[in-house]
Amino acid sequence: MADKESPTAGTWIAVFLGAFVIAAAVGGAVGFLAARQGVQPAAQPETPGFATFGLRAFISGFVGSGGSIDGVRNPTLEVEVGDRVSITVTNGEALVHDLAVEGYNVQTRRLGGDESQTITFVADQVGSFAYICTVPGHRASGMEGLLVVGEDGISSGPGPAQEVDVADISKDPTDLPPPITRGFPTTVHIFMEAREVVAEIEPGTTFRYWTFNGTVPGPFFRVRVGDTVVVHYRNHETSTQNHSVDFHAVTGPGGGAVATQTPPGQETSFQFKALNPGIFIYHCASPHIPTHIAMGMYGLILVEPEGGLPAVDREFYVVQGELYTKWRPGTDGHQVFDGEKMRNEQPEYVVFNGRWQALTADNALRANVGETVRIYFGVGGPNLISSFHVIGEIFDRVYTMGDLVSPPAQSVQTTIALPGGATAVEFAVEVPGNYILVDHALSRTIDKGALGILVVEGQENPDVFQP
Numbered sequence: 101m102a103d104k105e106s107p108t109a110g111t112w113i114a115v116f117l118g119a120f121v122i123a124a125a126v127g128g129a130v131g132f133l134a135a136r137q138g139v140q141p142a143a144q145p146e147t148p149g150f151a152t153f154g155l156r157a158f159i160s161g162f163v164g165s166g167g168s169i170d171g172v173r174n175p176t177l178e179v180e181v182g183d184r185v186s187i188t189v190t191n192g193e194a195l196v197h198d199l200a201v202e203g204y205n206v207q208t209r210r211l212g213g214d215e216s217q218t219i220t221f222v223a224d225q226v227g228s229f230a231y232i233c234t235v236p237g238h239r240a241s242g243m244e245g246l247l248v249v250g251e252d253g254i255s256s257g258p259g260p261a262q263e264v265d266v267a268d269i270s271k272d273p274t275d276l277p278p279p280i281t282r283g284f285p286t287t288v289h290i291f292m293e294a295r296e297v298v299a300e301i302e303p304g305t306t307f308r309y310w311t312f313n314g315t316v317p318g319p320f321f322r323v324r325v326g327d328t329v330v331v332h333y334r335n336h337e338t339s340t341q342n343h344s345v346d347f348h349a350v351t352g353p354g355g356g357a358v359a360t361q362t363p364p365g366q367e368t369s370f371q372f373k374a375l376n377p378g379i380f381i382y383h384c385a386s387p388h389i390p391t392h393i394a395m396g397m398y399g400l401i402l403v404e405p406e407g408g409l410p411a412v413d414r415e416f417y418v419v420q421g422e423l424y425t426k427w428r429p430g431t432d433g434h435q436v437f438d439g440e441k442m443r444n445e446q447p448e449y450v451v452f453n454g455r456w457q458a459l460t461a462d463n464a465l466r467a468n469v470g471e472t473v474r475i476y477f478g479v480g481g482p483n484l485i486s487s488f489h490v491i492g493e494i495f496d497r498v499y500t501m502g503d504l505v506s507p508p509a510q511s512v513q514t515t516i517a518l519p520g521g522a523t524a525v526e527f528a529v530e531v532p533g534n535y536i537l538v539d540h541a542l543s544r545t546i547d548k549g550a551l552g553i554l555v556v557e558g559q560e561n562p563d564v565f566q567p
């Protein structure tokens with residue numbers, strides 16, 4: 101397992117966010133040097149029925165102390181079902197850390213200096229469970245490993261699915277404000293709350309998402325060019341991380357990310373003038389930034405041009421993103437985030453609106469024969485470019501790259517949306533039936549979940565299509 105926090109990343113974060121993060125980055129570099137190791141063997145308990153481990157806590161990861169895990173960064177702790185597990189955690193640096201085991205509800209207190217604490221519990225649930233530091237930002241900096249309970253090691257799969265905080269993580273694709281009718285700029289207040297919630301990726305499989313306002317993507321914001329936008333940012337008190345927001349519609353440092361680095365339970369705000377019309381991504385920009393995006397922290401803001409966009413009958417809101425989980429789609433239980441797969445840009449899931457085939461059944465897009473539709477389509481990413489296509493339709497107009505100033509491209513089959521980018525497509529629906537939204541890099545649609553359906557109802561139109 102390679103390290104998640106390289107000195108290069110630490111430097112970039114420090115430059116980007118300023119002094120607040122420098123201490124963490126320096127601590128990370130020190131821990132990183134102390135901890136860097138090669139391939140990790142799994143630890144084995146030495147006395148039957150007992151499993152005892154020592155870990156030292158650094159911002160860059162937990163480092164094994166003693167036994168076969170000695171010196172290994174974030175070692176996999178392998179135990180048998182029914183073992184009495186003892187983990188002794190010793191803080192390794194000036195920063196404060198703790199250790200919690202997800203799914204087992206055990207946690208040390210926050211340890212400062214060179215304090216230690218031992219936690220003991222019985223490993224009575226089969227599966228793999230993340231152990232993490234719960235201090236905001238530390239898990240994402242690399243303080244995460246696995247406790248594996250059961251004979252087959254990692255192949256024993258995830259621990260049981262967790263109770264969900266929200267019934268459906270996915271944003272309703274019709275949940276967006278109507279077009280702006282006023283012909284003048286004004287001041288607009290928008291409200292965002294960072295919330296970490298457990299929800300289903302697919303039936304029977306849960307995941308701890310990080311969100312804006314409890315859905316993926318977050319709210320669709322709609323303003324007019326020339327508006328002054330006041331952003332009110334709250335981070336929920338149950339968060340384990342600092343969160344923030346970078347609006348690509350902003351002209352100013354970090355797109356707002358410097359002003360909104362917000363610890364759990366606190367609020368920040370800033371304001372900006374929307375100088376450029378366009379369709380813009382927003383996303384969390386707290387370290388480790390790709391992790392925050394990959395956990396679900398992104399959405400769209402539309403800055404309408406003067407006079408607005410041409411009227412259409414239906415508008416929809418769709419954002420593509422990746423989920424980097426330890427196990428493949430179809431694995432029941434509570435999925436664990438896999439930072440190594442993210443680093444390698446190999447997601448297990450690629451999804452529209454947050455989860456496996458979210459935009460189907462009750463969440464399908466719907467229109468009637470003879471209507472015109474517009475889909476605002478963004479990519480939160482963090483890494484993959486989308487080749488957006490609707491099977492059985494041709495886009496009459498495409499606002500390529502989210503550009504609302506130039507004339508749109510016309511008569512387009514498949515269009516591009518970049519990570520941190522967006523587009524809008526418009527087309528008329530002439531024939532009833534089901535039209536499938538895909539990323540035409542089709543493994544993502546067929547095997548990884550990026551699939552939606554546009555249901556068109558109305559009279560058959562044999563002049564255009566005869567089955």
Ligand code: CU
Nearest residue numbers: 197233235238
């Ligand atoms: Cu920590």
Ligand code: CU
Nearest residue numbers: 343344384392
């Ligand atoms: Cu965040």
